[in-house]
Amino acid sequence: MYSFLLLPLCFGLVWGHAALYEPPGRSSMWRFGFKTPVNDDDAELYCGGITKLWKINKGKCGICGDAWDLPEPRPNEDGGKYGKGIVVRTYKAGQEFTSTVFIVANHEGYFEFKLCPVKPGVKIDQNCLDQHPVGLADGSGNRYILKRGIKGNLDIKLKLPNGLKCDRCVLQYHWKAANNWGICEDGKGRMGCGPQEYFRACADIRIE
Numbered sequence: 001m002y003s004f005l006l007l008p009l010c011f012g013l014v015w016g017h018a019a020l021y022e023p024p025g026r027s028s029m030w031r032f033g034f035k036t037p038v039n040d041d042d043a044e045l046y047c048g049g050i051t052k053l054w055k056i057n058k059g060k061c062g063i064c065g066d067a068w069d070l071p072e073p074r075p076n077e078d079g080g081k082y083g084k085g086i087v088v089r090t091y092k093a094g095q096e097f098t099s100t101v102f103i104v105a106n107h108e109g110y111f112e113f114k115l116c117p118v119k120p121g122v123k124i125d126q127n128c129l130d131q132h133p134v135g136l137a138d139g140s141g142n143r144y145i146l147k148r149g150i151k152g153n154l155d156i157k158l159k160l161p162n163g164l165k166c167d168r169c170v171l172q173y174h175w176k177a178a179n180n181w182g183i184c185e186d187g188k189g190r191m192g193c194g195p196q197e198y199f200r201a202c203a204d205i206r207i208e
Contacts, residue, residue, distance in 0.1 A: 017043055017046060017103075017104055017105045017107065017197075017199055018103045018105075018199050019101070019102045019201065020099070020100075020101055020102075020201035020202075020203060021100045021102045022099055022100035022155075023088045023089040023099070023171065023203040024088050024203060025042065025201035025202060025203050026076050026082040026202050026203065026204070027039040027041075027042035027045060027082045027201065028042045028201070029082075029088060032088075034086060036082065036086065037081055037082055039082060042201075043102070045064065045076060045199060045200055046065060046198060046200075047066070047067055047068065047197075047198045047200070048067030048068070048069070048070075049197075050180065050195065050196070052067055052069070053067075053068075053197070053198060056069060057069055061200065062076065062077060062200070063077065063124060063125065063170075063172055063200065063202065064077050064083070064172070064200055064202035065198075065199060065200035065201055065202075066080075076201070077202070078118075078124060078170075083202070085118075085168060085204055087205060087206045088204055088205065089203070089205045089206070090206040090208060091160055091205060091206070091208070092207070093161070093162060093164055093165050093207055093208065094160055094161070094163070095159070095160050096137045096157060096158070096160075097159075097160070098155050098157055099113065099173070100154065100155050100156075101154050101156065101173065101175075102152065102153055102154075103150060103153075104151070105151075106146065106149060106151055107146075107177035107197060108146050108177065108178040109146055109175060109176045109178035109196065110144060110146060110176055110178075111143070111144040111146060111174065112143055112144075112176075113133070113142075113156075113171060113172065113173055113174070114129040114130060114132055114134060114172045115129065115132040115133075115134060115160075115169045115171055115172075116128035116129045116131075116169060116170045117132075117166035117168075117169050118166065118167070118170060124170050129170070129172050132161060133161075134171070135158065135159050135161075136156070136158060136159070137157035137158055144156050146175075164207060165207050165208060166206065166207050167206060168204055168205070168206060169205050169206070169207055170202050170203075170204060171202065171203045171204075171205050173200060173201050173202075174199075174200050175199040175200070176196055176197075177197040177198070177199070178196060179192070179197070180195065180196050180197070182195060182196070
């Protein structure tokens with residue numbers, strides 16, 4: 001078990017893997033003073049687990065980490081228990097900023113961040129998010145490779161797309177882990193190949 005006693009408004013002992021703390025994810029907002037529902041399992045938004053993700057849902061996952069087969073609106077999506085649409089941070093178009101992921105258990109792999117502007121009456125989906133990747137601030141691409149052994153607060157420097165503005169955008173954090181053995185494209189078996197765990201979270205931001 002892992003103690004969260006040193007973190008903002010964290011209580012008790014929780015099993016988990018990772019949570020989006022900056023900007024605060026929908027399930028983690030309560031830890032930072034927002035009057036939103038408490039989710040002690042905010043570090044477990046992993047698409048229902050690897051078995052459900054791949055065996056039952058064939059690799060499909062809710063955009064904010066909920067299991068795909070949950071009834072809509074899923075808990076962390078707009079209209080769900082935690083999807084209140086509350087803007088937690090305001091940025092400028094093209095701005096560099098730091099995102100913080102709290103890592104409980106390191107499964108290596110990589111992180112990606114994506115955006116989707118919210119439009120009245122239009123459902124946020126993965127296709128929209130895929131059209132607006134958030135790059136690393138150093139210009140090296142869109143994937144942050146997680147090094148082995150890192151735990152606790154991990155700061156990742158990102159850069160918002162130039163010219164993209166929104167009264168409310170959904171920022172998605174996606175972690176594809178690499179701690180399961182599978183068959184690679186070359187036909188050989190290695191750690192990190194084949195189906196892996198996914199972890200996700202969503203935060204609501206404004207870009208001016």
